[in-house]
Amino acid sequence: MARAKIALVGAGQIGGTLALLAGLRELGDVVLFDVVEGVPQGKSLDIAEATPVLGFDAKYAGTNSYEAIAGADVVIVTAGVPRKPGMSRSDLIGINLKVMEQVGAGIKAHAPDAFVICITNPLDAMVWALQKASGLPANKVVGMAGVLDSARFRYFLADAFNVSVEDVTAFVLGGHGDDMVPLVRYSGVAGIPLPDLVKMGWATQEKVDAIVDRTRKGGGEIVNLLKTGSAFYAPAASAIEMATSYLRDKKRLLPCAAYLSGEYGQSDLYLGVPVIIGAGGVERVVEIELNADEKAMLDKSIASVQELVGECKKILPSLA
Ligand code: APR
Numbered sequence: 001m002a003r004a005k006i007a008l009v010g011a012g013q014i015g016g017t018l019a020l021l022a023g024l025r026e027l028g029d030v031v032l033f034d035v036v037e038g039v040p041q042g043k044s045l046d047i048a049e050a051t052p053v054l055g056f057d058a059k060y061a062g063t064n065s066y067e068a069i070a071g072a073d074v075v076i077v078t079a080g081v082p083r084k085p086g087m088s089r090s091d092l093i094g095i096n097l098k099v100m101e102q103v104g105a106g107i108k109a110h111a112p113d114a115f116v117i118c119i120t121n122p123l124d125a126m127v128w129a130l131q132k133a134s135g136l137p138a139n140k141v142v143g144m145a146g147v148l149d150s151a152r153f154r155y156f157l158a159d160a161f162n163v164s165v166e167d168v169t170a171f172v173l174g175g176h177g178d179d180m181v182p183l184v185r186y187s188g189v190a191g192i193p194l195p196d197l198v199k200m201g202w203a204t205q206e207k208v209d210a211i212v213d214r215t216r217k218g219g220g221e222i223v224n225l226l227k228t229g230s231a232f233y234a235p236a237a238s239a240i241e242m243a244t245s246y247l248r249d250k251k252r253l254l255p256c257a258a259y260l261s262g263e264y265g266q267s268d269l270y271l272g273v274p275v276i277i278g279a280g281g282v283e284r285v286v287e288i289e290l291n292a293d294e295k296a297m298l299d300k301s302i303a304s305v306q307e308l309v310g311e312c313k314k315i316l317p318s319l320a
Helices: 013-024 039-054 089-110 123-134 146-161 194-199 205-216 218-226 233-247 292-315
Strands: 005-009 029-033 060-063 074-077 115-118 141-143 252-261 267-278 281-285
Touching: 005 013, 005 089, 013 029, 013 039, 013 233, 029 039, 039 060, 074 089, 074 233, 089 123, 089 292, 115 123, 115 233, 123 141, 123 252, 123 267, 123 292, 141 267, 146 205, 146 233, 146 252, 146 267, 194 205, 205 218, 233 252, 233 267, 252 281, 267 292
Parallel strands: 005 029, 005 074, 029 060, 074 115, 115 141
Antiparallel strands: 141 252, 252 267, 267 281
16 A cells, blocks of 8 residues: 655654654655745755664655645644744744645645644644635644643653653643643543542642643743744654544544534634544544533633634634
C-alpha cells in the first residue's frame, strides 16, 4: 500500500520537529510548506539525509507552493507567529487570523479530503477560523491543545510522585489559555484518582493545586525560558499522537479542540473536549459529567474562547 502523505503547513520550530517525528514514527511521506524560501527545502533535505542513519524510509520535500500538498491525508498547520515573553496567546490573533485565511484557502483548493490538525495560536479561535476558511467538514478539522496540556499535567505529576509517565493519566478540558480546566478528579496514577492519592499521602492538596497552576501556565513558562519563541517539542509530539490515531484508525480518546454542535451546551464553537479520533476524523465528542466547580471553570474558559472568536468575526466578517 502506498505511504500516507503528511503535509506540514509552517516549517518553523514546530513544523521541523513534526517532520522529524512523522518520519521516526513511520507515518508516511512528508511535505513541508512555508512562505519563506529555502527553509522548508533545507529542513526536508536535512531530515532526508538523516534517514539512512535513523533507519526509516520516507520521502521528504520542501515547498513554497500549495500545489505540493495535493492529496495529503493529513495536514498539520503551524503557520503564523509564536509568542514572545509578555505576550498572551490572544495577542497573536491579528496576524495569525490572516494566515489562517490563506492556509484555509490552500487546503480547500489542494487537500480537501485531508484530516487537518491546527496548532497555531490562539488555538481555539484559529482552528475555528481555519475550518471556516477551508470549508472542510468540521469533523475533519481539529485543534491540538488538550493532548499537550494533559501531557504537561502528566509530566508534572509523574515527576512529583516519582512514577513512570506511562502510568499517569490526566485530563484537561476547555480552551488553550490560562483558564483551561485541568480535571483533578479524572486524573491519577494507574487508575487511582488524584483525590485518593492525596488521601493516601502521596501529595498534599497544596502540591496538587500548585501542579494544576503550573499546567495552566505551562506554555508561558517555556516562552519565558526561550525568550525568542514558544514550545515546540511537546506540541509537535502531541499533534503526531493525534495524526497517528487518524491514520491508523486507533480510535484514541484524546482531549482536542473539537467543533461543538450542542455538546457541552455550545454551538458553532471549538473547545477542548474529549473526542474519539479514528479513520472518520473526530468520530465522537464525549460528554463527561462535571461537578459545579468544574462547570464554573469550564464556563469561564468558554467565555474566553467566545470572546476570541467574536474578535475574529469582527476582523474577518466573511468567516462568520
Ligand atoms: N503561510 C505559511 N507559513 C507561514 C505563513 C503563511 N502565511 N506565515 C508565517 N509562516 C511560517 C513562518 O515563516 C514560520 O516558518 O510559519 C512558521 C512558524 O514557525 P515559528 O515562528 O518557528 O513558530 P512555531 O514555534 O513553529 O509555532 C507556530 O504554533 O504553538 C503555535 O503559538 C505558536 O502560533 C504559533 C505556531
